[in-house]
Amino acid sequence: MIEPEPGTVIERRPRREKSQAPVRARKPRERRDRGGFASAVVGAVLEAWDELRVHRTRVLLSLIGVGVAVCSLTSVVGIGSIAQQSQIEQLERGSGRPATLVLSPPYNPVSGEQGDLAAFRAAVATAADRYSIGYWGSVSYGQTTVQFANGTDLVNAQTVDVDYGTMHRVQLGQGRWFTDLDEQRLAPAIIVSDAFYQRIGAPDLRTHPTATLVGERSVTAVMIGVLPSSPYDQSLQMYILNSAYAGIATPGALAQSVPQYEFWVPPALAAQLTDLVRRDISAALGDGWQVDVNRQDYLSWEGGGDPLGPIRSVLAGISVLILLLGALGLVNISLVTVRQRIREIGIRRSFGATAPRVFFAVMMESVVATVVAGAVGVLIAVFIVQNPFVRNLVASGLSDVPPFPVEAAIIGLASAALVGALAGLLPALVAVRVKVIDAIRY
C-alpha cells in the first residue's frame, strides 16, 4: 500500500526512466486464456444471478405477475385435467370404457325374427373365451315391483353381470358392487338408487337391509350398495345380477328383457375384434342370422371428433390469455428497468462485456427470474390442485383420481422460460444499443 502524500497541492514526484519500469510487453495473443466458452457461459449465468440477488426487491415485485400467471396457467391445466378425467368417467359410466364392443341379439334381416338367445349366449361365451376377453357380460333392462312402506311401486331394473361395475366405472355412494359370491345368494343382492334407498327408509347397510320384490312369488332381496344421490335423478332404480333376475322375473318380463353383450377390449384391437367376433358368432348361429357388433364407447362417436376438444380449447385459450397478461407486465417492467440500468451496462461494456454477452446476460436474467417465479407458481398450483376442497369442487367422486398432471408442471415451467425469453428480448436489444460513454455519463 502506498501512503497518500500530505498537503493539498499535488507534488510532482521524480519519475523513473522508462527503462527502469517493469515494462510488460506481453502481446494479447500470448496472454490469451483457454476455456473461454465455459467461462463465458458460467460468467453470464453468474452475472444474471448476481443481478437478481442485488435487485431482489424489484425482481420480486416484477415477478409477482409472472408467478401468478404461471400459477394460474398450471392450475387451469391441472384442474382441467381433473375436470377432463371427471368427464371421461361420466362418459365411461354411460358408454363403457374404451373400447367397449356391443353385441346385439341375432335377428333375421329378411323376416325380422329374433334368434335363439341361448345359442347366442353360448356363441358369445365361446368368442370371449377364444379371444381371451377379460371383462364381458350382458346388460338388459326390465321393471319389477317393489314393496315400500307406503305401497308398491315399479322400479327400473338393470340386469348386469359382475364385470359391468368395472367396465362402466360404476360408482357407489355407499356399500359395494357385486362379486362372484353374490351369484350364489339365495336372496338376490341388489344395488339401488338413492331415491329407492330413501324411500325404503335409508337403513344402515351393515344391518343387511332387505326389500321385497313383488311378483308371482315375492322374493326378498338384500341391498348391498346404494348409488350416489343426484339432484337430477330421483327415479327408482336398481341393479341386479342377470342370474338372480332370471330366478325372480316372470316369463313375460324375461321375454321382454332382451340382453345385449358387452366386451371390453384393448382399443388398438377393437376394429379387428369387431370383425372377428361378428364373423364367429354369425357362423355359430348358422345361415340367415345376423349379429351386429359395434363399438359404443365415447372415443368411437362419430361426427364430434374428440368430445373433450372444446373444453381443452377453452382452457388453453384462458391459459394463454393469462400468460400473455403476465408477459406484458414483465416486458413493461423489464424495459423500465433496463433504462434505469443503462449506466451499469455502459460500465460493463467498458470492462470488456461484448454485445452478445450483454444481450445474453439481460436475457438470462429475465429467463432465470421467470423460471424461478414459474417454479414457485407451479408449486402453488400443485397445492391448489391437490387440495381436496378444490378437487371436490371441480369433480367429486372420481374413481381414478389423477395425480397432479406432469404436463401441467412442464407447461408452466416452459411457459415461464418462454415468457422470460420474450420479455427479455426487447430489454436485451435496448441494452446492446447502449452507447458506452454516454451511458456511463448518464
Add this chain to the structure above:
Amino acid sequence: MTLLRLEAVTRSVELPDGERLDILKGVDLAVEVGDHVSIIGRSGSGKSTLLNLLGLLDTPTSGQILFDDEPLETLSGGRRDRKRGRDIGFIFQQFNLLGGRTALENVMTPLMYASGRQFWRRNSLAIEMLERVGLGHRMQSTPEKLSGGEQQRVAIARALVRGPRLILADEPTGALDIETGASVMALLDEVAEQSGAALITITHDANVAALARRHYRLDRGVLAPVDVNRALAISLPEASL
C-alpha cells in the same frame, strides 16, 4: 515500444440540420508502454470523443488507430470489446462503482469477462488487488459505505485487476477534494508504474496533469503538446492552458 498510436485521426458527426461538426481534427498521438500522458482541455473540446477512441469505444471518421501496431479497423466489434476488456482499464470521474455490490464484487466485475485462470481465480485476484490499494479491510463494504477516496481506490483496483496495458483515467480526481485527489493520484501513478501500464489522464486540472510525463492540450479538436510545468510555475489557472 509503441502501444497505441493515433495517426491523423478525425471524428465528425452530422448534426440534425445536416451540417457536419468536426470534433477531432487530425489528432496524432503515440503512447509508449509504461508511458504517462495527460490531456487537458476545456469542456466541449472533444475530450470525451478522444476518450471513446482511445478506449476502443468508437471508430474514427478518418485516420488510423493502431494498438500494438495492429490497425483497429481490422478488428470486429467483438474482438475490439475483448481487447478493451483485456488491455484497457477505465477510471471514471464519478467512480461508477456498481451499487449494491461490495468492493470485492466490484473489483471482480471485469474478471467476469475474462477467461481461463483469470475468470476462475477472480475472487483471489480481486482480494489481492484490493489489498494492494489498501482496502483489504473494506472488501465487504458497499459503495454507499465508502468515502469518495475509498471509492476511487476501489475503481482503481477494478481498472487494474485484469492487468491492463493501458489505463484511461477520465477526470480521476474530479469528484474528490484536493487532499483526497492528491492521494488517489499518487496511488494511481504508483500502481500504474509498478504494473508497467501506460496511463492516459484526461483532466482539466493542471495539478493532476502535471503528474504525467508528457502533456497535451486538446482545444477545439486539435491536440498539441503543452508545457504544463510552465503553466503551474506561473500559477496560471487551468483556463490559461
